[in-house]
Amino acid sequence: MKVSLADLRLQYYELKEQIDKAISEVIESGHFSGGPRVARLEQEIADLCGAKHGIGVASGTDALILALEACGIGQGDEVITPPFSFGATSEAIARVGARPVYVDVDPHTYNIQVEAIEERITPRTKAILPVDLYGQMCDRTALRAIAQKHNLRLIIDSAQSVGSAQNGVPIASGVDAATLSFYPTKNLGAYGDGGMILTSDDETAEILRSLRGHGTHGHKYHYVRVGYCSRLDAIQAVVLENKLPLLKGWNDLRRKYAHLYNVLLKDIAEKSEGTLQLPQEIEGNYHIYHQYTLRHTKRDALQAYLKEHEIASEIYYPSPLHLQPAYTPYGYREGDFPVSERVSNEVLSLPIHPELTEEQIYYVAERICDFQKSLTPQPSYQRSQV
């Protein structure tokens, strides 16, 4: 049985008629850029995520860059962020001229260690940029308290957590900004690139709308700041709008599959003497499992074994950012963030998309059990007789 990491074609067939129609309408209208379709989507996603404004942009990376800039982060500022993330998080900080100041991640959730943030705050610290990694929100209450106490901006990289919640509170509630990515394989994916910034602050929203459109204000040839060309296309907006009503069901299905993996793997994980660790969902979190990521001390062997059985898996992420050539100039060394360094050698993400079947989940779990049994030699009958 073949099990893939994503099946975008199956998802398309589910919606083909309405998406084809919506795309044709955009082409017929001749309005490819901005307009009412983009504005409608922005409001729908803002409502879903607990923000007043949504500002569509060209990618999740742009969303981060523009959010930092709109929050006044720039040259010489420090931004606290985890080293265990997709490169775009640190890239955006560096792009606006600020310095990424790393704080290690928690060994169970892989999100930033909130309790270790305060000791890294200096007079130059301007913002905290945590990541809701794999679809699980980092602790908003604690983060908000630190941001308020030290007068820092709180911007969340929510590229992996659209539709997630914590004690019923959605991702963009009570933060300066949260950023989304609509990269095709994200939980809410476009047919190309796209992103969005969510904010409840009117002034920040106004700056963001200006920034994405070349720094204009009022008139399209009146430039009040140096901006960007960062648009969410109308064609992408209608694709996303047609998918949006299904997002909750898809996220619920991801949760159901994650739960099934947990049930099927619980026994071997408990008996694994720490070699296998399943993902942990913190109480109160509605984790949307953008990834179902386990840890294994023999990760590479497990991945190879799964591949032999036609099961795709992926390593998010194989090396922490502080050890990557692009970010070593900031002066970090091996050993600085031991959890990030260790988990990047141990994490493995299994197939979890909503187009899977339960049968496929059973198949993957059974292969992992086989692998685990091959590691621990079974005590032989004869030996136990002695």
Ligand SMILES: *Cc1c(COP(=O)(O)O)cnc(C)c1O
């Ligand atoms: C996908 C992703 C991004 C970047 O999004 P793009 O749309 O690819 O630019 C940023 N941060 C995280 C954590 C992501 O997973």
